Amino acid sequence: MKFLHQNRAFLALLIPFMAIPWIILGDFHLLLFNFSHNRLEMGGFGIEMGTYSLIALLLLLGIGIALISTLTLSRFYCGTLCPNTFFAHLLTLFSRKKKSILSKIGGFTLLTALASMLAFSVVAYGISTNELIDAIAHLTFAGWLVILLSLLMIAEVYMVQGWYCAYLCPYGAMCAILPIEDRLTYRFDDPSSECTECEGCVKICPIPSLDIRQGFDIRCIQCGLCEVACEKTFAKNPNITTLISHDQRSSLRAGGRGKGFMIALIAITLFMFAGVIFLSNSNRLDSCRLENQHLHTNSFKGNQ
Ligand code: SF4
Numbered sequence: 001m002k003f004l005h006q007n008r009a010f011l012a013l014l015i016p017f018m019a020i021p022w023i024i025l026g027d028f029h030l031l032l033f034n035f036s037h038n039r040l041e042m043g044g045f046g047i048e049m050g051t052y053s054l055i056a057l058l059l060l061l062g063i064g065i066a067l068i069s070t071l072t073l074s075r076f077y078c079g080t081l082c083p084n085t086f087f088a089h090l091l092t093l094f095s096r097k098k099k100s101i102l103s104k105i106g107g108f109t110l111l112t113a114l115a116s117m118l119a120f121s122v123v124a125y126g127i128s129t130n131e132l133i134d135a136i137a138h139l140t141f142a143g144w145l146v147i148l149l150s151l152l153m154i155a156e157v158y159m160v161q162g163w164y165c166a167y168l169c170p171y172g173a174m175c176a177i178l179p180i181e182d183r184l185t186y187r188f189d190d191p192s193s194e195c196t197e198c199e200g201c202v203k204i205c206p207i208p209s210l211d212i213r214q215g216f217d218i219r220c221i222q223c224g225l226c227e228v229a230c231e232k233t234f235a236k237n238p239n240i241t242t243l244i245s246h247d248q249r250s251s252l253r254a255g256g257r258g259k260g261f262m263i264a265l266i267a268i269t270l271f272m273f274a275g276v277i278f279l280s281n282s283n284r285l286d287s288c289r290l291e292n293q294h295l296h297t298n299s300f301k302g303n304q
């Protein structure tokens with residue numbers, strides 16, 4: 001099925017992303033920026049950190065990962081890993097002209113369920129899952145955050161998806177500052193001038209006034225909807241399949257990268273590691289572990 005093929009990278013990462021907040025190793029989580037107990041939990045260890053250090057750490061990791069992704073994947077991320085594109089692809093299955101109102105309601109329900117699960121998982125990286133369920137039940141801050149994130153995702157997909165991708169997304173802005181043309185793998189190729197000018201590719205494109213036939217445009221999010229539209233145009237033509245195609249080469253290996261590029265990647269990675277070490281108070285790691293063992297022992301005694 002084309003939908004599964006188009007979104008295979010997103011689906012492959014979605015399951016581990018949603019599972020990680022539930023995994024506990026001993027006293028600590030596999031990965032948790034634990035704001036309610038002021039500590040970073042990683043690989044079964046806990047490191048005490050203040051709230052502002054945790055926020056700074058999250059910002060540092062977010063910017064570092066976004067920079068590395070911009071330099072390696074560029075807009076390839078938008079078309080294959082971004083939840084917005086996944087939701088947009090999902091809605092095309094339910095909202096074509098001939099589909100019934102029931103189908104559209106089904107699409108909306110599925111989107112709402114997926115967006116809520118994703119929002120829950122995002123917030124669950126900052127508070128344990130049990131506490132988060134409790135926060136949703138009692139509508140405290142973390143619970144409202146899940147609701148707000150879900151609503152924003154749904155509203156964004158239905159109302160401003162392409163506009164957001166082109167003009168508001170911070171990741172898109174980084175791609176525009178560091179544009180890498182060979183990362184754009186959807187291309188228009190029409191050496192024999194077979195284009196029927198049906199404009200199917202332009203009409204379906206979520207980005208305002210983007211025409212892939214005009215060549216390189218960094219706003220293209222690599223969603224592939226134009227390829228599907230063009231395939232439909234030539235569905236009854238035995239000689240042509242599509243004029244827009246996806247370059248199958250590995251996006252990571254495409255094009256040559258100079259030494260400066262590698263130095264930039266290594267520098268960003270080292271900077272992130274240095275930031276993690278600087279922000280964490282590793283001397284207090286043992287005391288934190290002992291404290292938890294102590295609590296564990298006390299609660300065990302209390303239960304006896
Ligand atoms: S040009 Fe094609 S691949 Fe690029 S954003 Fe528009 S529909 Fe998606």
Ligand code: SF4
Nearest residue numbers: 195196198199201230
């Ligand atoms: S969908 Fe294909 S045939 Fe139609 S305008 Fe676009 S490139 Fe040309």
